[in-house]
Amino acid sequence: xxxxxxxxxxxxxxxxxxxxxxxxxxxxxxxxxxxxxxxxxxxxxxxxxxxxxxxxxxxxxxxxxxxxxxxxxxxxxxxxxxxxxxxxxxxxxxxxxxxxxxxxxxxxxxxxxxxxxxxxxxxxxxxxxxxxxxxxxxxxxxxxxxxxxxxxxxxxxxxxxxxxxxxxxxxxxxxxxxxxxxxxxxxxxxxxxxxxxxxxxxxxxxxxxxxxxxxxxxxxxxxxxxxxxxxxxxxxxxxxxxxxxxxxxxxxxxxxxxxxxxxxxxxxxxxxxxxxxxxxxxxxxxxxxxxxxxxxxxxxxxxxxxxxxxxxxxxxxxxxxxxxxxxxxxxxxxxxxxxxxxxxxxxxxxxxxxxxxxxxxxxxxxxxxxxxxxxxxxxxxxxxxxxxxxxxxxxxxxxxxxxxxxxxxxxxxxxxxxxxxxxxxxxxxxxxxxxxxxxxxxxxxxxxxxxxxxxxxxxxxxxxxxxxxxxxxxxxxxxxxxxxxxxx
Ligand code: 6PG
Numbered sequence: 001x002x003x004x005x006x007x008x009x010x011x012x013x014x015x016x017x018x019x020x021x022x023x024x025x026x027x028x029x030x031x032x033x034x035x036x037x038x039x040x041x042x043x044x045x046x047x048x049x050x051x052x053x054x055x056x057x058x059x060x061x062x063x064x065x066x067x068x069x070x071x072x073x074x075x076x077x078x079x080x081x082x083x084x085x086x087x088x089x090x091x092x093x094x095x096x097x098x099x100x101x102x103x104x105x106x107x108x109x110x111x112x113x114x115x116x117x118x119x120x121x122x123x124x125x126x127x128x129x130x131x132x133x134x135x136x137x138x139x140x141x142x143x144x145x146x147x148x149x150x151x152x153x154x155x156x157x158x159x160x161x162x163x164x165x166x167x168x169x170x171x172x173x174x175x176x177x178x179x180x181x182x183x184x185x186x187x188x189x190x191x192x193x194x195x196x197x198x199x200x201x202x203x204x205x206x207x208x209x210x211x212x213x214x215x216x217x218x219x220x221x222x223x224x225x226x227x228x229x230x231x232x233x234x235x236x237x238x239x240x241x242x243x244x245x246x247x248x249x250x251x252x253x254x255x256x257x258x259x260x261x262x263x264x265x266x267x268x269x270x271x272x273x274x275x276x277x278x279x280x281x282x283x284x285x286x287x288x289x290x291x292x293x294x295x296x297x298x299x300x301x302x303x304x305x306x307x308x309x310x311x312x313x314x315x316x317x318x319x320x321x322x323x324x325x326x327x328x329x330x331x332x333x334x335x336x337x338x339x340x341x342x343x344x345x346x347x348x349x350x351x352x353x354x355x356x357x358x359x360x361x362x363x364x365x366x367x368x369x370x371x372x373x374x375x376x377x378x379x380x381x382x383x384x385x386x387x388x389x390x391x392x393x394x395x396x397x398x399x400x401x402x403x404x405x406x407x408x409x410x411x412x413x414x415x416x417x418x419x420x421x422x423x424x425x426x427x428x429x430x431x432x433x434x435x436x437x438x439x440x441x442x443x444x445x446x447x448x449x450x451x452x453x454x455x456x457x458x459x460x461x462x463x464x465x466x467x468x469x470x471x472x473x474x475x476x477x478x479x480x481x482x483x484x485x486x487x488x
Contacts, residue, residue, distance in 0.1 A: 001052045005031040007071040007157055008062050010085060012039045015129065016075035017047060018136035019102070019161070024051040026160040031056050031065045063092040069123070069153055073100040079109070086113065095121035098150045102129045104268055107184030107191060107275075111353070114146045114183040123150035126183075128190020130370035131163065139163035141370035142177035143193070143362075145186025145355075151179045163369025176369040180362065181355035188275075188349055189362055192342045195272025195286040197371045198265075199338040200238050202289035202426045207331050208242070210413065214314045214420055215323065219254035223247040229328055233402070234335070236374030263293035272345070279352060280487075281345045284433050285338040288425040311421030323416070326409030330427050333406040337430035339380060340393035347391075360384035394437065403434065449474075456482040 008031035009020045020030045020043075029052040034040050040055040056062035063070060070093065074085055082101050089099065099122060101110065110126030117124040124146045131140035142162045144154065162177035180186040204226075211217040211225065223246035230239045248255045269290045276283030295302075316323070343359060350357045363380040366372055383396035393399050414431055417424045436442065451457035456478060458469040471482035 001054065002029040002067075004067040005029045005054060005065050006067060007031070007073060008033055008056065008066055009073045009075055010034070010062075011075035012043055013075065014133045015102075015136045017043060018133055019073070019075065019129070019140075020053055021047060021051070022137050022139070022161045023157060024048070024053050026157075028052065028157055028160070029054070031062055033059075033062045059088055059092055063089070068094070068097070070094075070097040071100065071154060071157070072098070073102050073127075075102050078103040078105040082109070082113075086117070090120065090122070093122055096123065096149075098123045098125060098153055100125040100127055100144075100146075100150075100154065101187075102127050104128070104190065104194070104266070105187050106271060107188040110146065110184035110187045118147055123147040123153075125150045125154055126187040127158070128186050128193065130190065130193055130366075130372075132371065135163065135369050139176070139369050141193075141365050141368065141373070143180050143186045143189045143365055144177065145180040145182060145184060145189070148179065148182060155179075163373075165364060165367045174364065176365050176367055178358075178361050178365060180365075181350070181357050183353065183355070185350075185353070185355040185357065188353075188355075189346060189357075189365075191268055191272050191275070192346055193366060193370060193372060194268035195283070195289075195345075196338060196342045197238075198269035198272075198289040198293070199286045199342075199426060200236070200335065200372055202292050203285075203331050203334045203338070204238060204242050205292075206424045206427050207327055208246075210327060210417055210422060210424070211324075213422055214316050214416065215320055216316070219246045219256055225324055229331075232328070233376060234328065234332055234374075236376065237371060238374075260299070261296055262299045263296045265290070265293050269293070272342075275349070276341075276345050279345065279348045281341070281348045282433060283341045283345055284429045285334065285341055285426050288429045292425050312419065314420040314422060316416070316420075323412070326412045329406035329409030330413040333403055333410040333434070334427045334430035335376065336394065336399050336403060337433055338426075339376075340399070341433070343380070343393055344391075358384075359388065359390075392437065394434070452482075458482045 006028040007023060009016050010033045012032060012034040020032055023030045031054050032040050032043055032048065033056045037057045044055050054065060056065055072089065074082055076082060076085060082103065082105060086099060099117060105126055114124040125144050126146050128143035129136065129140050139162055142158050144158060158177045159175040162175045164172040165174040165176060167173045180189050208222055211222045223243050226239055226243035226246060230243060245256055246254065250258065269286060273283060273287045273290050346357065360381040363377045363384065367377045379398050380393060383390060383393055383398060390396060394403060410431060414424060414428045448459035452459050452471055453474045456471050458471045460466060460468065461470055473480065
């Protein structure tokens with residue numbers, strides 16, 4: 001083991017431990033630190049035995065064990081614990097030392113911490129890490145942002161431990177980790193990753209619901225369909241694990257059917273939705289995915305409502321295979337809309353926070369290692385490589401073509417679900433967004449008239465240049481005074 005460590009990792013929960021083991025397996029020497037030293041001792045005697053991993057029993061010994069510039073990666077709970085640990089560390093650090101937060105932190109916190117630490121000469125990195133415990137051990141997707149001066153020091157470690165994608169020669173050399181951008185850009189991209197994760201999961205669940213409640217399919221039959229879909233453009237980690245889950249048996253019966261239908265959530269999907277509202281970006285699918293989890297959590301109300309409020313009894317009498325093909329198209333189209341909305345949110349944030357982002361590179365960071373990994377991200381990279389400033393992924397030729405051929409199946413499925421009383425919030429709101437986005441004349445002319453009618457909020461006219469605002473005295477009772485025109 002080298003006399004001094006390349007990096008320290010703080011926090012020996014499963015992600016922290018696995019990242020340390022991953023780093024050691026790639027030839028780095030790592031210091032492990034945890035609030036209670038006992039956990040470090042257990043780790044050193046167990047999983048970390050005979051590897052280039054040393055323990056530290058105090059902040060002083062942690063800092064002393066590191067090569068300069070020191071690199072200290074926090075894998076602690078996001079929020080106050082990160083600030084508290086930085087406070088403890090600061091008196092022991094020197095100019096140019098690097099603090100990395102690898103948790104699911106809010107990007108505003110990373111914006112603030114990057115600035116506050118830069119004033120003290122410390123380089124801050126807010127890095128999103130995705131892939132769960134297996135990813136952390138074998139190769140996660142890592143999305144680092146923060147102080148760009150830190151990147152050359154952190155890059156060799158992060159790119160060595162991250163998942164890899166094949167290069168043009170078919171070799172696994174392209175790391176699913178690159179510099180995202182300044183300040184909170186890395187955590188922003190991780191937040192959107194998680195929002196997209198919520199959307200992908202809900203789209204899949206809606207597909208399963210239609211198979212189960214409209215087509216009357218068993219878990220085994222659904223398993224077969226998801227396994228087939230995993231051989232198509234839908235091929236992804238989440239489709240793959242869905243097939244596995246549907247095939248999993250407990251005492252000879254599908255376990256999935258014994259699980260209570262109330263979803264949990266730790267908050268990153270909600271942050272994505274709230275951020276979209278702040279930035280004024282229509283992120284309808286992820287919003288619906290968060291609300292679908294909220295509705296699922298109202299289990300006792302739903303049990304009562306199911307007795308009192310009646311809808312149609314689902315029944316299907318058509319060509320099942322053709323309908324399943326339509327359903328596949330519905331999932332694919334909704335997924336395209338979701339990623340289009342997610343990337344539009346990242347693009348808006350880049351303008352707002354003045355981040356210089358490479359959208360193709362972000363797609364590649366998600367290509368392997370993370371929860372939303374899928375073959376589809378390759379097409380997103382190509383779209384942004386062709387047009388780095390593309391306003392919306394749906395405008396790209398490839399995605400436009402896929403949507404064109406998926407469209408009729410998508411509409412059929414939503415029509416059938418609607419007629420049969422089956423809720424499909426994500427797949428159907430995606431279609432509303434798609435139809436709204438491609439509509440030249442929305443009814444917002446009427447909406448502006450309503451605003452002007454009751455509140456003198458003014459409107460722009462089709463027959464006048466943009467930026468000129470008009471007010472009409474609609475009733476003859478109002479005055480000529482209009483309210484100021486501003487948009488949030
Ligand atoms: C990842 C995941 C992870 C997330 C969990 C739980 O990228 O590895 O996104 O960061 O915390 O998936 O999220 P919810 O509890 O909100 O579903």
